[in-house]
Amino acid sequence: MASTDTKAGAGRTDDLEGLEAGLDALDAVETRRTPLRETLLRKVLPPVVAVVLVLVVWQLLVWAEVTDAYKLPAPSAVWDSLSRMWLQGTLFGVMWTSVSRALLGFVLALAIGTPLGLLVARVKVVRAAIGPILSGLQSLPSVAWVPPAVLWLGLNDRMMFAVILLGAVPSIANGLVAGVDQVPPLFLRAGRTLGATGLRGAWHVVMPAALPGYLAGLKQGWAFSWRSLMAAEIIASSPELGLGLGQLLENGRNNSDMPGIFLAILLILLVGIAVDLLVFSPLERAVLRRRGLLGRG
Amino acid sequence: MAITIGTSARAEDRTAVEYAARIERVSKSFAGPAGQQLVLDDISLDVAPGEFVTLLGASGCGKSTLLNLVAGLDRPSSGAIATDGRPALMFQEHALFPWLTAGKNIELALRLRGVPKADRRDEAERLLELVRLGGAYGKRVHELSGGMRQRVAMARALAQDSRLLLMDEPFAALDAITRDVLHGELTRIWETANSGGPAAGGLSVLFVTHNVREAVRLAQRVVLLSSRPGRIAREWTVGMPQPRRIEDAAVAELSLEITEQLRGEIRRHGQH
Structure with missing residues (x-):
């Protein structure tokens, strides 16, 4: 788009302007949004087909009577359990009991893990002191915390939150530490020459640069929250705690109700997938796309 | 030893x-493997x-180190550096922040300079x-x-409204055209x-490069540093009027002379 009417500066720069416009046009990166039909075809269809296939194989196994009916219920039996809970009006109540616990626990973990991560990332002594412990804690199964938590806090919601925190805080803190560590030194130097030092540097440069790592930590933190909570709910059941998905699963075992067990497992899986798909994946993709870090397809 | 970096002049008495x-x-x-390693040795240079x-x-002459010192990113071991306000700095890599648009990158520089929000866009x-x-912009x-x-x-860099622009091989990674x-x-x-x-502000440029023709193409004055440790070996005043072209005969001629000297400096290092 070399406009002939802008004789910027002296006339001798005109050829430079034209050359530059040509170079810019040649180098322009085309970005294209994928049409909805293509998205449906490429992203939605394959998982739907996979789920249908699993259901088909499942039904075939039931028809072939590979094992006793009480060990492998038919998909229709699980569906009946689901519709019974739906008709009783308990389905969302049970799910909400667990989801609300996990979300509240996750928010608490966020509030503790974020400053802890910043502290470990920026203060050398703190890092030397608790950095290795924090990474080590990630590999400790959070189920291990349930017995001590029950003895310390009793059978109540506080115990659940304690287990969630012990599972999720290290992930969130470690994600932030990794994010800060991966900030290119060039950005820090550029920030300093622009006058972004101290807190302004942290706000304008370090935090946005560390965001992808932090988000990855949050995603993992959520997965750990959910897993820890399920472990806690299965092991520690008490009428006072209210019925969550973990207890639903444990009740199924106690009553030898295999369709109920399958349903509980499916619901636990569903919540985990839904939160990842609806919250974390879009967030992560948006951040990466804005920075041009997302490959095509 | 007095080390002054940064504000030596206020806006009123800039002239x-x-x-x-x-x-x-x-x-x-x-600090190097063999004790203290001298990178820059007794450099004195004024940019008007x-x-x-x-x-x-050549590489190892400490030219980037010198630029970092002038930028205030590092401190000299001895000697003093004074600049007219805080200099702007451009790197070989663009160093733009990928989480901001082109326009917002510039606005961040304006914001950090204290430009009111209404004027930034x-x-x-x-x-x-x-x-x-x-x-x-977007x-x-x-x-x-x-x-x-x-x-x-x-x-x-220009958004910083500095009177001194430091450039560290900013075009080295680009194609020739x-x-x-x-x-x-x-x-x-x-x-x-x-x-x-001169009274209306003005912009000085201190441009680091290893490309002799680029140096001659751009500068009023070319300063050649020797390597290990970096010392000022020689300087040339370039009289040709701008705009020059990198293919100009006068540019080529002076480049040849400077290249010879540069090669001489490099050869000295192979002799022991």
Whole structure:
């Protein structure tokens, strides 16, 4: 788009302007949004087909009577359990009991893990002191915390939150530490020459640069929250705690109700997938796309 | 030993300053495997207001180290550096923040300089126009070509409104044609900034490169550094009027002379 009417500066720069416009046009990166039909075809269809296939194989196994009916219920039996809970009006109540616990626990973990991560990332002594412990804690199964938590806090919601925190805080803190560590030194130097030092540097440069790592930590933190909570709910059941998905699963075992067990497992899986798909994946993709870090397809 | 970096002049008495940067007997050594290693040895150099100086040298001559010292990113081991206000710095990599658009990168520089929010957008647009990227305000960094990124980086550096622009091999990673174009742009911007006479502000450039022709193409003065430790070996005043072209016979002739000297400096290191 070399406009002939802008004789910027002296006339001798005109050829430079034209050359530059040509170079810019040649180098322009085309970005294209994928049409909805293509998205449906490429992203939605394959998982739907996979789920249908699993259901088909499942039904075939039931028809072939590979094992006793009480060990492998038919998909229709699980569906009946689901519709019974739906008709009783308990389905969302049970799910909400667990989801609300996990979300509240996750928010608490966020509030503790974020400053802890910043502290470990920026203060050398703190890092030397608790950095290795924090990474080590990630590999400790959070189920291990349930017995001590029950003895310390009793059978109540506080115990659940304690287990969630012990599972999720290290992930969130470690994600932030990794994010800060991966900030290119060039950005820090550029920030300093622009006058972004101290807190302004942290706000304008370090935090946005560390965001992808932090988000990855949050995603993992959520997965750990959910897993820890399920472990806690299965092991520690008490009428006072209210019925969550973990207890639903444990009740199924106690009553030898295999369709109920399958349903509980499916619901636990569903919540985990839904939160990842609806919250974390879009967030992560948006951040990466804005920075041009997302490959095509 | 007094080390003054940064504010040596306030806006009111800017015209009273006779230099954009004054490097006085600066030495710098780093802790190396064989004890303290001297990187810069007793460098003294003045950059006059509005002057364009290129620092030329082979690798290991400490030219980037010197630029970092002038930028205030590091401190000299001895000697003093004074600059007229805080200098702007451009790197070989564009160093634009990928989480911001081209326009917002410039606005961040304006914001950190203290420009009121209401004025930032217009000023950013004006600076983008200056580097002939009028339509790029909302573009993401990854959507721009290498040459366009360096022009946005130049606009961001100019947004600091410094009287001294430090450039650390800013065009080294670009292809020859794009580099040529950016030489032209830099010359134009530098000339425009200084067209109002010394009292109207002006812009000095201290440009580091290992490319002899680039140094001659751009500068009023070429300063050759020797390597290990970096010392000022010689300097040349370049008299040809701008705009020059890198293919000009006069540029080639002087480049040849400087290259010979540079080769001599490098050869000395192979002799022991």
